[in-house]
Amino acid sequence: MLSSVPEIIQYIPVTVLMAVASCIIGGFIGILLALARFFKIRVLSRIIEVYISFIRGTPMLAQLYLVYYGLPLLVKTLVELSGGEYNPNAIPKLVYAFTAFSLNSAAYMSETFRSALESVDKGQMEACYSLHMSTFQALKRIILPQAFVTALPPLGNSLLSLVKDTSLAFSISIVDLMAGAKIIASRSFRFFEIYIVVSAIYWIICIILERLIALTERKIKKFEKGRF
DSSP: OTTTHHHHHTTHHHHHHHHHHHHHHHHHHHHHHHHHHHTTOHHHHHHHHHHHHHHHHSOHHHHHHHHHHHHHHHHHHHHHHTTOOOOTTSSOHHHHHHHHHHHHHHHHHHHHHHHHHHHSOHHHHHHHHHTTOOHHHHIIIIIHHHHHHHHHHHHHHHHHHHHHHGGGGGGGTOOOHHHHHHHHHHHHTOHHHHHHHHHHHHHHHHHHHHHHHHHHHHHHHHHHHHHO
16 A cells, blocks of 8 residues: 555646646636626526536536537537648547536536625625726625635535546546556555555545635635724
């Protein structure tokens, strides 16, 4: 078990990259989706509701396969329509993982952001308008900072879930922590021991992220107390 640790930890950067990048992209998309529903943009809100329902009602693995097999078809169609020549190997496999994990996390994060936005007193938006602020200025300066404080703990949970979900990336031949552990275990047939090691590594990563999230939350709350 100890001798396998140096081999397994070399795959940590791939796992962390997939989780953090997908969380950032998903968070940005989630904010846009939440704002569309918060302001009740009629047609767009209905489409977003269907999208969120689909993501929450289907397995992550199925979504990963849909992206893995569907994205090349979409790219191929667009390239051929533009008169170019499609290269099936042009898309790195990490792109499929980023796309699938980002779309999945965006659905959950949008609900977190929407709840956080609705927790802010509606009178604050009206007060911003009375001060001749635009909607963008009101969101940037007043509403979103308060909503982010409320949304931070659930967003942290989403990041931790995403770290664990990245273990599914080995199903599309991405060598991350789980895939690396499987390769190492197949050489010695010590699957139980190797999976104990990789589980411990995932646990340690999540503990570190928990501490960072808790530290960020304390910093923000300290700032809020000092501000008000």
